[in-house]
Amino acid sequence: MPKMPEACETMIEVREGVDALDRELVALLAKRFGYMRAAARIKPSRDAVRDEARKASVIAAAVAEAEAHGIPANVVADIWERLVEGSIAYEFGEWDRIRD
DSSP states (O other): OOOOGGGOOSHHHHHHHHHHHHHHHHHHHHHHHHHHHHHHHHOSSGGGSOOHHHHHHHHHHHHHHHHHHTSOHHHHHHHHHHHHHHHHHHHHHHHHHHHO
8 A cells, every 4th residue: 555645755655656546546537437327328318418507516516625625726627627528528429329
């Protein structure tokens, strides 16, 4: 198990921590995209896939979490913009695939 950031004393330890965390993040993203597949299955129409109000709410929540954790909110906003747009594109593809 990698050391916590504050316990790291070498770049090897830092990199081990970052690499382990990246694997966890990808696993969490896989789960998130699973929810996008579920949304594609549940939503009754293709028009329901894009929901701008929900998108804004998700990004705002991520920004608030970033601020609460003392990390750069503008960076998190950019990441979540890309994440949400990518999720919408994925959901469109899944919606079309399920109904073909």
